[in-house]
Amino acid sequence: EIMLTxxxxxxSSSPGERVTLSCRANQSVSSNYLAWYQQRPGQAPRLLxxxxxxxxxxxxxxxxxxxxxxxxxxxxxxxxPEDFAVYYCQQYSxxxxxxxxxxxxxxx
Amino acid sequence: xxxxxxxxxxxxxxSETLSLTCTVSGYSITSGYFWGWVRQPPGKGLxxxxxxxxxxxTNYNPALKSRVTxxxxxxxxxxxxxxxxxxxxxxxxxxxxxxxxxxxxxNWGQGTLVSVSS
Numbered sequence: 346e347i348m349l350t351x352x353x354x355x356x357s358s359s360p361g362e363r364v365t366l367s368c369r370a371n372q373s374v375s376s377n378y379l380a381w382y383q384q385r386p387g388q389a390p391r392l393l394x395x396x397x398x399x400x401x402x403x404x405x406x407x408x409x410x411x412x413x414x415x416x417x418x419x420x421x422x423x424x425x426p427e428d429f430a431v432y433y434c435q436q437y438s439x440x441x442x443x444x445x446x447x448x449x450x451x452x453x
Numbered sequence: 454x455x456x457x458x459x460x461x462x463x464x465x466x467x468s469e470t471l472s473l474t475c476t477v478s479g480y481s482i483t484s485g486y487f488w489g490w491v492r493q494p495p496g497k498g499l500x501x502x503x504x505x506x507x508x509x510x511t512n513y514n515p516a517l518k519s520r521v522t523x524x525x526x527x528x529x530x531x532x533x534x535x536x537x538x539x540x541x542x543x544x545x546x547x548x549x550x551x552x553x554x555x556x557x558x559x560n561w562g563q564g565t566l567v568s569v570s571s
Contacts, residue, residue: 376555389548440512
């Protein structure tokens with residue numbers, strides 16, 4: 346089973362700032378089958394990024410993903426108020442599908 | 454546009470069986486895709502439970518495999534989850550999802566909270 350470790354656990358930032366979230370796997374994620382999701386309180390997760398770097402439909406271009414192998418990042422270039430939420434990475438390259446424990450992005 | 458909606462009891466007693474159904478609209482579950490479940494304990498992260506194909510083919514998370522069963526009702530365009538011998542640790546929001554090989558989870562239900570308590 347591929348284990349994903351996200352850091353930091355909580356990130357405090359301000360609107361307009363740039364932030365980078367990390368996701369590290371304990372073994373290589375083949376084909377870069379790594380996704381990022383945003384989850385707001387009381388809502389289901391929403392897909393942001395697939396294939397490590399491809400934005401999903403209707404996702405603003407301030408969200409970008411990068412990385413390969415075991416190290417991946419999600420960058421939000423200019424935080425908007427609605428971006429303060431919890432972010433999860435997920436690998437879908439090997440069974441079982443696994444998720445990171447999440448990074449909470451909070452307003453400073 | 455596909456929509457998924459979970460339904461089932463919100464409260465289950467310890468040692469009993471949790472049963473949930475996901476109703477799919479806007480897409481026939483026999484047209485392809487796997488159909489799966491993800492859960493999230495209150496205040497915690499996401500856990501993959503597993504998925505099923507309309508033919509009955511399944512894959513389960515090894516952590517839950519001994520207690521989980523999936524089923525499909527193609528006449529109602531529904532699929533279901535049964536989790537036996539539940540404990541408080543099974544208290545969670547349960548999401549149904551549409552699953553495609555080599556793709557992330559693009560379609561989610563809104564989730565339903567199931568509490569395990571006597």
